[in-house]
Amino acid sequence: MSPTSSLSGTPVVPGVAYAPAVIATVSVSPTAVAAFEQAGFPDAESALAAYDDAAAATAEGLAARAAHTSGAAAEVLTATAGLAKDKGLRAAVKKRLAAGDPLLTAFGAAVDQFAGVFTSMGGLMAERVTDLHDIQRRVTARLVGEPEPGVPEPDEPSVLVAEDLAPADTAGLDARTVVALVTEKGGPTSHTAIIARQLGIPCVVGVSGLSAVRGGTRLLVDGTTGEITLEPDEQKASRLVADARAGREALDRWTGPGRTADGTPVKLLANVADGASATSAAAGPVEGVGLFRTELCFLNRKDEPSAEEQADIYSGVLGPFGGDRYVVVRTLDAGSDKPIAFATHEGEENPALGVRGLRLSFDNPGLLERQLAGIAAAAERTGTETWVMAPMVATVAEAAEFAGQVRAHGLKAGVMVEIPSAALLAHQMLEVVDFLSIGTNDLTQYTMAADRMATDLAHLTDAWQPAVLQLIAITAEAGKIAGKSVGVCGEAAADPMLAAALVGMGITSLSMALAAVRPVGAQLAAVTMDTCERAAEAALGAVDPRAARVAVRAVLSAG
Template sequence: MSATPSSTSLRPTETVLQGIPAVAGVQYAPVIRPGARPTVDDGSAAAAVDESNRQGEAARFTTAAAAVAERLRDRAAHASGAASEVLATTATLAQDRAWIAATEKRIGEGNPAVRAVTAAVDQFVTMFTQLGGLMAERVTDLRDIRDRVIAELNGLPEPGVPVPEVPSILCADDLAPVDTAGLDPALVVALATTLGGPTSHTAIIARQLGIPCVVAVGGLDAVPAGTMVMVDGSSGTVTVEPDEAVARRAVELARGQAELARSWHGPGATADGHAVAILANVQDGAAARAASQTPAEGVGLFRTELCFLNRSTEPSVDEQAEIYGEVLGAFDGRKVVIRTLDAGSDKPLKFVGHPDEANPALGVRGIRIADGNPGILTRQLEGIAAAARATGSAPWVMAPMIATPAEAKAFADETRSHGLTPGVMIEVPAAALLADRILEHVDFLSIGTNDLTQYTMAADRMSAELATLTDPWQPAVLALVAIAAKAGVAVGKPVGVCGEAAADPQLACVLVGLGVSSLSAAAAAVSGVGAKLAQVTLAQCREAADAALATATAADARAAASAVLS
């Protein structure tokens, strides 16, 4: 199912490679590629470490791993938004006790540090790959950590993306999250990858940077550095050696659309005045303050678990109240939707005690963690309530991974006992199908399209081979969104979207046509979504939604909606 290159062209030398659209926009520039990673030692040549030197070799390894983790944490502290999240998560993985212990064990058996690192990472790569789902997402991270630790052990420069002398388009098989998070959008003006999906780390950070991105591009590996290419993040194409005049006109047209987006200041509404709240996704106070400088009308998703990924102990109620208060304060008097801990699977929290599971993506995650950790939800709600009192705010609170009306009722009852407004995430297809019964207990719904797409299509969102399935334009996913939105309209309760689908201006119009009342996206995407909605009427949105629902593939849904909205 991976994308294959097309030979359709306007000139004999031009080749159009097809991928999956991830971030809209058009750029024309020369290709750059990541620098060579360090050579991985297979252990066949290195001599065993003498027993008397093994303790020193182990210390050399732990020092190298700690140095890598510290650099990642430092970058996280100086980054914001999704980039900060990715860097902090990777730093935690760099000092994960499981792979550290596996490496130290091999050194204790006489393996040199480099060989031990390689073997230990290979062990966990195999394990994570077999587990599939969100765990497979960690494979790229692990290999990147391996390369950085090996470079540190060998006294070599950190591997990564070169800094180009002129604006360039970064093409790669895949990109380590750390490399993507550190890109300068003035010099790396677009991204294209052979692997990855529309909700991969690469796509999410490209959206934050505001640069076009296409993933799962067939034939991209054959394009050498220095080749002039045009990346179209709206159509999902990479055109190799296009006609220069045509390419520059396309870039200018896209730049005009971007200028229009920058001139939009809200509030969110269609051209005929139908109000649609345009909100921002944040994960801490710094991200909220940055988002408050955009036209975002509030926060549609505050990912609370990301504040605690590096914590070995649960934050106290007072600590939590201070963290939540920063976000509430940044949007004083405006709507803020706080999601309770969505930990588990690819976001383990040290103080929760996650069980070993054969399939973590379908296991104990989200609201299910509260069952095995009595009091953790109560203390979080106490912290949110305290922050609300301190700031004079009235936050909405929603639970992730709700699957049944009974779960929704239990959460709503406890949330209301703290004086807070309850809602739930629609990420599980069962919840979408029973949205009307769930709405009997809660005051609002928020659709997380990333997980809803993954679970609906039974496809790992990080799999390049399945990228066409994990496209949120899939008609089956849109049908579930329509069911949930219709249930909200019927009882006069708001239904928003806070997944990455809300950052796609065309898809945002379709979601509004389905009945969605708010859209929450990365702060960098807010203006583009708002500007697009302001150009179309509610009738056009509904017509585009009907057209997309009537198709059988994601590509056809995108084309059908585009024909209406253009």
């Protein structure tokens, strides 16, 4: 590979970094594996007991890490810990052991079986395949007496390079030593991308040819264009990083509130998962919470908490946002990749298109009623203005019935626009609800019929796709006509360039990870509403995501 060669992928988090590559290794020592297999076990029962001990230790380690973090990091660690203890996976291992397979062979076959099932389901369930293989490596390492594999801990600022990164690995990254993320697999809404946004470090995914990069190779990573330059001119690279740093310092001086250069207000809000992340977000330049993911409070619960217990939990999130700020609470988005023991259905053929979100209340209405009671009690207790929205709403009738239940508790009612039908019916939706919030992650996946973890389809799972932008524009226009709020709370809101185009379409609020608020706010403050509208036109007129980015960048640069 020549000294001036470059690679390209899908840009996820803007920014520039220049540092040596450090390669993530995910393998367990073959020597330790061979020694373990040679030793064997006297019978299937003792082999299963060893598996149980290793799986339990792995789950406990991940849960302990989850307890010391919050937000998206806590979510992915908790979910992975749950998979390590999965009863179905254990049953498959037990069955193979009873048939005479050695433990590691039995475990590998069980993982392959479940990976095949998850892959065939597609959608969000296919994303769990990465988690499965991560669990396989961690449990295998514990069985053979090796440290759990994972990303290295560099002793100097480095660019982390990997074929793929398990959610549990990305959740533990330190932005002081990992200054950029580059992966060969993954899409713009993968867990790697979400964690990178939370950390605020440049990230590029879906980079073909990345396996040729060797550890120590100095890389210039541009998270805005998706370009990775190998062994660039040092002076030029250092100058680009210095310019980016100066730009970042300017961003840090932005204090809000969100508005364009000519004074058009745009509410900038935070995505939160629990009381800890809410307290942190409340200290930032935000006007409230645009997405409180309530299901993340209950991923490790076996029994449904009472309305009173839920009120206590929700109060911890609402409390920090009293005064003139507000919190948008999403009711349980359980199911698919976020199974909750007391709510979700088991054995669905395609959970991503199954009984998830609001649909859980269709045959279990008490689940929603108790949650609304808990939310209302928390709102009354804290005095915080509280809006409530439902996920996975497909019809106007569903929206109307939900809105009636929410208003009965004295709260403002809205729905998520994640299913294309909701976007196409946005005008009618706004006749029965008070606001809409667009979840661009799922809207993109369902619009393009593409699993967001499929590397070969990363170009489709991009919110810059023209079809996705058209649906957003339809929804925003409905909001303008109705005079009601239409926000974006998916990962697209965290992209400063796209944020400007979204505002130009008529989006009134943007909700994102706290680390993205200042870059988005500073970008909006630098352009007029007229420029945002021209950026929207440029994006909507582009033939693909790359062309859309280039066109919008040109509009914003011209001012």
